[in-house]
Amino acid sequence: MNLIAFDMDGVIVDVSSSYREMIPRITRAFFDPSPDAPRLPDPIVSLEDVALIRNSGGWNNDWDLSGLVISLALSRLKVDIPRNGTNPWDIWRRCLQHLRLDTLIDYLRSTPLPIFTLYREIGAFRHPLVDLLDQGDIADGNLIRRLFQELYLGSELFQTTYGLEARNHHGPGLIETERLLIPADSFKRLAEQHILAIATGRPFAEAFHTLKLFRIENFFTRILTLDDCTMAQEWTEVLFEKRPSFEKPHPFMLNAIQADMEHPVNRRFYIGDMPDDMRAAKSATPPYTAIGFLSSDAAPDDLRLKLLDAGADRVVTSAEEIEAVVS
Numbered sequence: 579m580n581l582i583a584f585d586m587d588g589v590i591v592d593v594s595s596s597y598r599e600m601i602p603r604i605t606r607a608f609f610d611p612s613p614d615a616p617r618l619p620d621p622i623v624s625l626e627d628v629a630l631i632r633n634s635g636g637w638n639n640d641w642d643l644s645g646l647v648i649s650l651a652l653s654r655l656k657v658d659i660p661r662n663g664t665n666p667w668d669i670w671r672r673c674l675q676h677l678r679l680d681t682l683i684d685y686l687r688s689t690p691l692p693i694f695t696l697y698r699e700i701g702a703f704r705h706p707l708v709d710l711l712d713q714g715d716i717a718d719g720n721l722i723r724r725l726f727q728e729l730y731l732g733s734e735l736f737q738t739t740y741g742l743e744a745r746n747h748h749g750p751g752l753i754e755t756e757r758l759l760i761p762a763d764s765f766k767r768l769a770e771q772h773i774l775a776i777a778t779g780r781p782f783a784e785a786f787h788t789l790k791l792f793r794i795e796n797f798f799t800r801i802l803t804l805d806d807c808t809m810a811q812e813w814t815e816v817l818f819e820k821r822p823s824f825e826k827p828h829p830f831m832l833n834a835i836q837a838d839m840e841h842p843v844n845r846r847f848y849i850g851d852m853p854d855d856m857r858a859a860k861s862a863t864p865p866y867t868a869i870g871f872l873s874s875d876a877a878p879d880d881l882r883l884k885l886l887d888a889g890a891d892r893v894v895t896s897a898e899e900i901e902a903v904v905s
Contacts, residue, residue: 579772581843582904583835586778588759588851589871591788595755596730597640601628604644604726605651607746611674618679619686623647627693633884634697638779638826638854639804641723645712648722649705650696654682659707666711666721667745673707716740731784739783753784758792759873764897765797772904773843775800777831777858782806800838802831826850827857832866847904851881853888860889867891869903 587593602621609615609622628647637643660672686692696703712722717740725746728736732751733744768774774797778785782803789795807824815821824830832848848859848866851873859868870885870893885893894900 579841579843580845580847580904581773581775581836581839582768583775583777583832583846583848583866584760585848585850585852585855585871586776586780586785586788588873589849590758590760590776590794592757592759592873594873596752598625598628599752600640600726600730601644601647603729603752604722605647607725607729608648608670608722609651609674609679611671612677612679613675614677614679614683617683619683622651622686623693624691627691629881630691630694631697633853633881635827635853635857635888636702638852640779641712641726644726645704645708645722646697646702647693649703649708650693650700651682652705652707653696653700653703654685655679657705657707659710666719670711670721717742735787739787753788756788758794759871760897760900762792762794764901765794768901768904769797773839774798775802775835777802777826777835777848779804779825800835802834806831806834826852827854827861829858829862832858832862836862836864845904849900851885853884856885856888856890869894869900871895871900 584590587597602623602625605622606618609618631637632643637646655677657673657677660669663669689695708722712720714720716724716727728744728747730751730753731739732754733748735751735753736742736744765774776785776798780803782801782805785801785803786795789798804825807830810824810830811821836846846864846866847869848855849869849871850856851871856868856870859866868890870890872882872893872895882893892903894903
């Protein structure tokens with residue numbers, strides 16, 4: 579019997595029309611209050627830009643990646659941040675309603691891969707306005723995360739998940755466009771012979787909603803999510819007065835899955851679609867066999883090489899290949 583852990587996005591679930599689209603969508607939503615917003619290119623940032631940044635490593639969390647892309651776009655502008663007021667929604671609207679976007683528009687239209695180019699030039703830049711609006715949790719007024727979650731979940735599921743009415747997006751969310759990449763029958767066959775688990779950067783509510791939607795939740799013995807990483811980070815801060823990140827590429831989730839095993843397993847596999855997944859697998863104790871999964875990505879050839887460079891033992895492209903490798 580083997581332990582087989584899966585990432586969710588890009589492995590279990592096709593997010594090419596949901597999570598992968600979220601960065602361009604939230605970037606546009608952020609700039610919407612500006613009078614120049616209708617003149618922005620559509621999309622503001624291409625999927626190839628996003629894929630190149632994500633594949634460079636360290637950007638497994640889409641909330642953080644959203645803040646980065648918005649910050650990079652803002653770096654081309656002169657932004658006057660209001661000095662009075664504490665409501666993030668008021669600060670955002672007042673700031674953007676007076677913000678002219680001409681220099682950003684010119685740059686986006688004249689530069690190949692403009693956002694990735696900015697990333698190569700200035701790195702993990704965090705704009706002061708983003709820093710102001712991206713603090714705390716959604717319930718505490720984190721505007722960046724709330725814009726993201728409303729767009730992704732849709733107004734109805736957002737209210738169900740957070741107990742808050744949507745403020746900016748009213749209607750269905752991109753989560754409704756997701757589909758399974760690995761058929762339910764494959765999980766059923768694997769679960770009959772092996773222990774299945776999930777290690778994902780999604781919050782638990784989102785992960786479980788999707789698993790239930792496709793009726794595959796009962797195939798997984800353990801489900802580790804962003805919530806577990808956050809809780810461990812908070813406890814570490816309390817106990818040791820430091821707050822490391824336990825999100826991938828840190829192996830925290832994979833180590834936690836192994837720690838809960840009641841019986842020994844023969845082999846351990848982690849199947850992911852990002853270089854950070856491979857790094858997490860190889861740095862776990864003991865290490866997992868790292869399986870890169872290529873499904874739909876803006877730069878698949880580039881990603882295959884990056885998966886191998888990050889430690890992938892194999893790169894596969896189908897559920898049939900996964901079953902063959904782990905059996």
